Amino acid sequence: MVYGYPSENVWELDLQRFGTLQSSRTFLRHRVMEVMPLIYDLKVPRWDFQTGRQLRTSPLYDRLDAQGARWMxxxxxxxxxxxxxxxxxxxxxxxxxxxxxxxxxxxxxSEVKCCKEAVCVIDMSSFTKFEITSTGDQALESLQYLFSNDLDVPVGHIVHTGMLNECGGYENDCSIARLNKRSFFMISPTDQQVHCWAWLNKYMPKDSNLLLEDVTWKYTALNLIGPRAVDVLSELSYAPMTPDHFPTLFCKEMSVGYANGIRVMSMTHTGEPGFMLYIPIEYALHVYNEVMSVGQKYGIRNAGYYALRSLRIEKFFAFWGQDLNTLTTPMECGGESRVKLEKGIDFIGRDALLQQKQNGVYKRLAMFILDDHDTDLDLWPWWGEPIYRNGKYAGKTTSSAYSYTLERHVCLGYVHNFSEDNGEEQVVTTDFINRGEYEIDIAGHRFQAKAKLYPVTSFFTHKRRKDDVELSDFHGK
Incomplete structure (x- = not known):
């Protein structure tokens, strides 16, 4: 153990992955009766519990369910x-x-295609949402110590940042918008609601002038993804939404339809153009109806988290709980640009990151594009598949998805450099990653893969048979 932290990821054993909502006697009775037989059963990918369902729902649940939504x-x-x-x-x-x-x-x-060519709506109300406010500079000072990126940005700007532990590992990965000089809006993964709250309360000073509030249930979140999102929102807000007037990673409160106070953010969590709308819950149905009505002329449709997963993985967006955890650092996943090491500002994990920067990292997150995999006939990669470099085990995948853009399966995973003499881990460099020949083992069959340290930006411009496409067609940006 280092700094009192375990040497393995124990999130699946952490009680903070649960909330009071799972403490109901009826919930526990039914869930335990379902869980116990699963010890002897083979769970298929994307498997979902059947008990304890419809416990927390968006105001749009019935509306989406009537339109064919399948739920996780x-x-x-x-x-x-x-x-x-x-x-x-x-x-x-x-x-x-x-x-x-x-x-x-x-x-x-079809949902992914619509996200890329027209506009889609994804209900992302489940994301954890906190507000941190103060009467003076207490909020900024506290968050600067708690987060790795610089949050002293102009009002309206959004910062992607990690919440690190003393080892430099991710306790959380989130986005924070500066609402005004003394107020911040924080967005985190759904299952961070209890864990992140506890972490913030542990390290934030006990100051009556500093307020931390869980506002998850105050806002419904709609993700408007696609090139026509700007047209839909422009009509509904009567305001220009082009990049010149509304730059990337910017937040502004505005009217949408009849509703006021909508927090509109120019980001989508996918790398595609579009906006996140954080809507006061009483306006949720109205705004959704208006978006769908105006969007009809632009080909709008609903989409789900499976499309979101495909889009974010092909863009090499790492996600907390899958690709990032308490044992992975920004230096290991390509997140150096989100760390304020050069600003001389102290924050939790800074010493560990400085040491990593000096000594090098012992694993590195890479993106793998499968080459000789037949999507129709071969077993799919889901997560946890062994990675082989030059015929030797070098790590395992953390997440995967089929990229409808690249017409390939894409996996994310960490590459290690194990010594041939004693198996000890050695420094992993960019050159080490680029010089290797890789394979992904899926159920005992190895498939050739191309490793990338940056997202692929060269896409197919016309339909071709997969066998005729060489991986040299892919170029990192």
Missing amino acids: EKHGFERPKYFVPPNKDLLALEQSKTFYKPDWFEIVE
Whole structure:
């Protein structure tokens, strides 16, 4: 143990992954009865609990459910996976469980295509949302110590940052918008609600002039993704939403339809153009109806988290709880630009990161594009597959998705440099990553893969057979 932290990721054993919502006697009775038989069962990918459902729902739940939403559960919150078209057999689709190509493949493909060519709406109300305010500079001073990136930015700007421990590992990865000089709006993953609250309370000073408030339930969040999102929002707000007037990573309160006080942010968590709308909960249904009505002329449709996963992984966006955890640092996942090491500002984990910068890292997150994998016939990668470099084990994948843009499976995973003499870990350099020949082992079969340290930006411009496409067509930015 270092600094009192375990040497392995123990999030799955951490009680802070639960909230009071899971302490109901009825919930526990039903969930335990479901969990125990699973010890002897084989869980298929993207498996969901059947008990304790419909416990936390968005105000839009019934509306989305009537439009074909299929649901997954996160921290007790119902989230849409994808939307089944009217001509699909709902029962057959729900009962289809496989490690191969799933029946929802074409459904998610159409949602991803709409995100890239038109505009889609994803209900992301489940994300954890906190507000930190103070009467003086206490909020800024506290957050500067708690987070790795510089939060002393102009009002309206959004900062992506990590909340690190003393070892430099991620306790949380989030986005923070500066609402005014003394107020900040923090957005974190859904299952961070209890853990992040406890961490902030542990390290924030006990000052009556400093207020931390959980506002998760005050806002419904709609993710408006796609090139036509700017057209939809421009019509509804009667304000120019182009990059010249509304730059990337900017937050502004504005009217949408009849509703006031909508926090509009120029980001989508996917790398695609668009906006996040944080809507006071009483306006949620009105704003959604207006967005869908105006968006009809621009080809708008609903989308789910499976499309979001595909988009963010092909853009090499690491996600906390999957690709990032308490044992991974910004230096190991390519997040150096989100660390204020050069500003001389103290923050939790700074000493560990300075030491890593001097000594080098012993693992590095890379993006792997599978080459000889047949999407229709071969087993799919889901997560946890072994990574081989030059024929030797070098790590495992942390997440994966099919990229409908690249027409390939894309995996994220950490590459290690194990000594051939004693198996000890050695420094991993950019050159070490680039010079290797890689394979991903899926159920005992190894597939060739191309490793990248930056997201792929060269896309296919016309339809070609996969066998005719060389990986040299891919270029990092």
